[in-house]
Amino acid sequence: MSVPVLWTYDLDEACYAARLTAALAGAEVTLRAVDVVPGAETGSAAFRALSPMGRVPVLVDGKVVLTQTEAILTDLARRGERGAALLPDTPEALDWLIFAARDLSAAGRARAAALFGTGDARAAGEARAALLVLEDRLTAQGLRGAGFVAGNTPGVADLALFPGFALSRDWGLGHEAFPALRLWARRIRMLPGFVGMPGLPAFP
Amino acid sequence: MTLTTDPVALNDWYPVAGLGAAPGRTLLLGQEIEIDGAAVRRTDTGAALATREKWGLLFASFGAPEREIFDMAEAAEPDRRFVPCGWFTLRASPLRIVENFLDMAHFPFVHTGILGDEPHTEVPEYRSEIRRDVDEVWATNCTFFQSQIAATESAGDFVQLSYRVPTPFSVVLYRVCPSAPDRLDAIALLMQPMTEVLTRAIPLMWLVDDRSSHTELVRFEQVIFLQDKIIVENQRPLRLPLEPRAEIPTRADGSSIAYRRWLKEKGLRFGTTAGAPLAGTA
C-alpha cells in the first residue's frame, strides 16, 4: 500500500483525530502542514482544488482524495497494522461515529469561536448537550464493564469523539461534570501509541 | 462591560486589528470599540481613539501615552524573516500571559519534547532587573537544557535566552540562533487586553532562518503558544496577584518577581487582583 498524504493543521481537532488514529493504528502517513491561521490557506484556489469545502484534514492517495473526517479515520484504521480492531464494524460503532460527525461537530465550532473568533459562539450550548448524551452513554457502558463507546475495546468512533471532549476546556467547558468521560478519556490516553495535542495536559 | 479607570492601562498602546482587516467591533480594556480602516472609535460615545500603525498592525490608545510603541531593532534588518503568527483569544489576564512567557521552569512539563524534557528540569541562575534608563524589565544570561535544540542537532544542549518586557502588556524573547550563533532570533508577544481576564495575544517573530518553510515556522510557534493556554486559563486567581505573599516564588521566578514589582511601582491595577471586582468566582 502506498503512503498517503495527510493535509493537517496542528490546532484543528479533526486533524488531531486523524493523527491520533494513524498513530494508534500504526498507519504510515506523510504529514503536510496547512497554514490555516493566519494564512487562510484552506481558502486558496490551490487548496480548494484539492478540498472543495476548504476544510482540513484531507487524505490523498494518488487519485483518491478523502475530505470527510470520519472517512479519513476509517481509511487510516484500515491501513494500519494495528488498525483492524478499530474499524466500526457494528451498527452501534457506526452510530456513534456519525454522532461525532453530526451532533458533536458543535464542539469544533465552539472551539473555533473561542480561539480564533471564526466559529459560532452559540455552538457551545449544543456541544454541551451532545457531551451530556455521551456522558450518559459512557456511564452505562462503564457499569456494563465496557470501557469504550461501542464495546470493550476502542474504535474509530472513540477517536472521533475524543477531541470534542478532551479539548472542551478550550471553549470554557470544564470536565468536572463529566466523570464517565474523564475516565474514558484516561483509557484512551493510556492506549499504546497515543499522541497528544496542544490543549491536552501532558501525561506522565 | 465598561472602560477601565486605571490610568496606567489607559495610557498605553494596544494592537486592535491587522492592517487592512474588515471593519468590525472588538473589546479593549473593557470597552467596545469599532474599527473601520485606520479609524478606531468607542461604540458608546463615538469618540475617536489615537492610533498608530506598526508591524502590520493597527494600535490604539484611549489616553495620551507618553511613549511611542516600543521598537524592535530586528524589524529593520533586511535579511530577517518577519513571521506574524495570528491572533488567539485566551480567557486569561494579559499579565498572567506575559509572566508565563517569561517562565522557563515549565518547559519540560508544558512543552514536553519541544522546549524541554525531564529529567533536565533545573533552571540555572540568571539575572533579572528593572532597567531604570529604559523603564523595562529584563532577564539575561538565561539558559535551559533542551534535548532537541534544533531539527539538525541530535545531542541536547543549553539554549541561550534573554527576555525583555518593554511594556506591562508585551514581552519579547531573544534566542541565540542555532544556525547563526552571533545573531538573536526575536519573538514578541503582544496583548490586546479585551477585559481583565480575556485577552487576544499576537505572536510576532523576526527570525534568522533561511531553511524552514513559513508554514513550519508558524506551526512551531502556534503549538507552543497553545500549550500555554491551558495554564494561563486555569491559574487561580485568574488575575495576577502583586502582593508578594499571595504566591510562593523560587529562585527560578526572578523575572516574575521583577515584573510584579515593576507593575506595582507603576500602580497598574487592570488585570491584577487589585483591579475591578469580577462577577463570578475567579
Added chain:
Amino acid sequence: MSGWTPVALAADLPPGTVAGVVLRSEEIVLWRDGAGPPHAWKDRCPHRGMKLSFGFVRRDRLVCLYHGWEYGADTRCALIPAHPDLDVPETIRATPWQVAETGGLLWVGSRDAGQPPDLPEAMPLRSLFLDAPLDTARTRLRSGGLPGLGEVDLIGDGPLLRFAQGGHLFAVGGHEIGPAACALHLTSDGTAAARAALVPATAALRREVRAQSRGAAA
C-alpha cells in the same frame, strides 16, 4: 446539616487518578495514590496558582502540571524540579480538606467537621449534574424518584436520601456547585447490568429538572 458533604462517587476516582470538583464555588482537587485512601485539597498550587486537578499522580504524589512540583499525601511539597537539589521548606504545602470514603461516596469536610458518617457499602450508579439549585433537585427526587420507575417509598432522610422505587433501593447524596447548579451522587443495589439499565431514567431526571428550572426562571 453535618459538616460533611458527598462530592463524588468513590468508584469515579480509581487509584492513581485526579478529579476536580466544585463545592459552593470552592474548587477542590480529589486524588488517590497508588492503592491508598483518597485526598482532597484546595485545587490550587501555592506556587503560581495552577489548578492541581490538571496534574497527575506519580510515585504516590500529586504533580502540578505547570512546573512539576510534587506534593506527597501529607500535603508537603517534596520536589521542585527547577531546583532539584533544593531541600524544600516544609512550609510549602497544599491546603487540605478533610476527606472520608463511606457509603460508596467520597465526602469532604471542613476542619471542624467532626466524625464522618458511617454508612453501609453501596454500589455506584452515577453522579448526575443538574442545572438547578440543590434544594430543587432534592425535593424533586423525594417526591417522584427517578422518572418512569413508579411509586417512591422514602426510607429515611439521614446524610443520604434513601428510597425504594421500581424494585430498587437507592441512596443519594448531593452537593451544591453554585446557586443554580448541583450534583446528585446516586448509589443503588442490584447487579451492574441492572444499574446500567437505570441510566436512561437518570438522564430523564436531568431533562425534567432542567425544564422545570427554566420554567421557574421564565
